[in-house]
Amino acid sequence: MDFPIIGVLGGMGPYAGLDLVSRIFDETRAASDREHLPVALLSYGHRITDRSGFVFGQTDINPGYAIAELALELERLGAAVGGIACNSAHAPVIFDLVQQKLRGRSIRILHLIGETVRFISETRPDACRIGCLSTYSVHQHGLYQHAVEAAGLEAILPADSVAEEVVHRAIYDPIFGIKAISNPCTEKAISLVRQAITHVQNRGADAVILGCTELPLAVPPATCTVCIDPARALARALIRETSPQKLKPLGGM
Amino acid sequence: MDFPIIGVLGGMGPYAGLDLVSRIFDETRAASDREHLPVALLSYGHRITDRSGFVFGQTDINPGYAIAELALELERLGAAVGGIACNSAHAPVIFDLVQQKLRGRSIRILHLIGETVRFISETRPDACRIGCLSTYSVHQHGLYQHAVEAAGLEAILPADSVAEEVVHRAIYDPIFGIKAISNPCTEKAISLVRQAITHVQNRGADAVILGCTELPLAVPPATCTVCIDPARALARALIRETSPQKLKPLGGM
Numbered sequence: 001m002d003f004p005i006i007g008v009l010g011g012m013g014p015y016a017g018l019d020l021v022s023r024i025f026d027e028t029r030a031a032s033d034r035e036h037l038p039v040a041l042l043s044y045g046h047r048i049t050d051r052s053g054f055v056f057g058q059t060d061i062n063p064g065y066a067i068a069e070l071a072l073e074l075e076r077l078g079a080a081v082g083g084i085a086c087n088s089a090h091a092p093v094i095f096d097l098v099q100q101k102l103r104g105r106s107i108r109i110l111h112l113i114g115e116t117v118r119f120i121s122e123t124r125p126d127a128c129r130i131g132c133l134s135t136y137s138v139h140q141h142g143l144y145q146h147a148v149e150a151a152g153l154e155a156i157l158p159a160d161s162v163a164e165e166v167v168h169r170a171i172y173d174p175i176f177g178i179k180a181i182s183n184p185c186t187e188k189a190i191s192l193v194r195q196a197i198t199h200v201q202n203r204g205a206d207a208v209i210l211g212c213t214e215l216p217l218a219v220p221p222a223t224c225t226v227c228i229d230p231a232r233a234l235a236r237a238l239i240r241e242t243s244p245q246k247l248k249p250l251g252g253m
Numbered sequence: 254m255d256f257p258i259i260g261v262l263g264g265m266g267p268y269a270g271l272d273l274v275s276r277i278f279d280e281t282r283a284a285s286d287r288e289h290l291p292v293a294l295l296s297y298g299h300r301i302t303d304r305s306g307f308v309f310g311q312t313d314i315n316p317g318y319a320i321a322e323l324a325l326e327l328e329r330l331g332a333a334v335g336g337i338a339c340n341s342a343h344a345p346v347i348f349d350l351v352q353q354k355l356r357g358r359s360i361r362i363l364h365l366i367g368e369t370v371r372f373i374s375e376t377r378p379d380a381c382r383i384g385c386l387s388t389y390s391v392h393q394h395g396l397y398q399h400a401v402e403a404a405g406l407e408a409i410l411p412a413d414s415v416a417e418e419v420v421h422r423a424i425y426d427p428i429f430g431i432k433a434i435s436n437p438c439t440e441k442a443i444s445l446v447r448q449a450i451t452h453v454q455n456r457g458a459d460a461v462i463l464g465c466t467e468l469p470l471a472v473p474p475a476t477c478t479v480c481i482d483p484a485r486a487l488a489r490a491l492i493r494e495t496s497p498q499k500l501k502p503l504g505g506m
Contacts, residue, residue, distance in 0.1 A: 011291070013286040014289045015275070015278060018271050018274055018275055021271055025267045025268060025271075033265055033266040033267065033298040034298055035299070036299065038295075038300075039294075039296040040296070041292075041296070042291075042330075043289070043292045044258075044291045046288070046289065046291055048287070050286070077295075
């Protein structure tokens with residue numbers, strides 16, 4: 001039996017693309033190599049300008065152009081749907097351009113942040129107050145905040161100082177940050193991410209979105225019952241939209 | 254600057270393809286997303302018949318046909334070289350067919366096993382007696398043994414009983430084997446792989462090839478100074494053949 005191809009737009013950063021593909025495999029009902037779904041990953045980070053840099057006006061070239069080109073290459077490969085393994089790429093100024101460039105094409109790009117909020121409503125219907133941790137650019141632009149609020153939930157944000165000095169540093173610090181060292185992460189980075197989770201919990205969050213592809217590397221969601229991993233949400237959505245019969249039940253095998 | 258695309262033929266199994274891509278990233282000189290090399294991964298395991306099964310005559314369909322088709326798709330994407338993340342696919346009866354189907358095409362498929370032996374000569378020029386651990390099919394067909402001997406080195410094989418009852422079981426046992434549980438591996442599987450390494454060392458091996466994509470998951474080569482990881486050897490070869498200036502020095506950053 002042939003299944004539709006799932007496309008992954010990677011390279012933003014490279015390991016985040018791999019992590020999304022890995023989650024697709026994890027969430028697929030498959031007892032052998034041949035039962036897995038076909039996945040095409042294009043990790044072409046060299047072509048794509050910095051997402052945060054563009055959102056903050058440090059570069060003029062909208063990365064959405066290159067992202068749309070990648071999507072078209074995936075379409076030519078036969079991919080029916082695609083996912084972008086990067087939170088910042090879902091800022092409207094980038095993602096709307098991608099959608100505009102793909103108008104009339106057959107490939108559909110699912111929305112990482114929208115799928116994360118949908119995933120929360122499916123897996124944590126009891127949760128009303130949702131903590132949103134992310135890079136400083138995603139935080140400043142309220143990407144998760146707006147999506148959570150649009151779903152009728154309350155967004156619990158970290159204080160600006162925590163977003164910048166705790167979460168952002170855990171990700172970007174050149175000495176101990178997760179982007180610099182992630183296999184395994186440093187004690188310092190893990191401790192900062194845990195501190196940020198506790199901070200939004202103390203502000204009332206009953207679920208916490210780890211809204212940067214680096215954060216789950218420091219605190220694996222399997223070890224944190226309140227944590228929500230957007231990559232897992234997107235992986236499940238990519239399966240659901242192509243081969244729903246292959247999607248593992250939630251919480252099961 | 255544009256770099257040639259590296260193709261990865263994955264899906265055999267799916268996580269082995271990811272592991273090879275991950276090693277390519279690990280071995281690349283890059284300080285940012287944009288400095289990484291372009292990699293295209295096609296994880297189309299559903300199309301490819303079982304490699305061991307074919308070698309042992311349990312199926313008539315040579316997986317080399319499907320593997321060559323994947324290589325041609327990678328060529329159409331622009332890939333200059335490709336690597337197959339599967340040891341058994343390098344059995345001559347499969348790999349020779351792939352090469353025959355690709356005659357006259359521009360994409361070159363590097364040879365996992367040949368590159369591993371080359372890697373040993375570069376990184377362990379002192380090592381003369383090379384332990385060869387693998388699945389039972391690769392063991393039975395002497396894939397690593399022949400390549401090691403062709404390089405003028407001595408191949409140290411496990412006893413047949415160890416190849417079958419220790420190594421093969423560590424990989425395939427449905428309860429504790431690495432294919433069943435790998436994140437993390439079970440204590441039992443780790444203990445069996447370590448036992449096999451010690452066994453070939455006791456037979457005189459001064460380096461040990463972990464010649465199955467599952468084995469390094471149980472005993473990461475970083476934790477085993479005598480161990481050789483073929484995926485790392487192939488990853489380095491793929492970089493060397495496309496963008497040698499981007500290859501990290503051995504043992505360094």
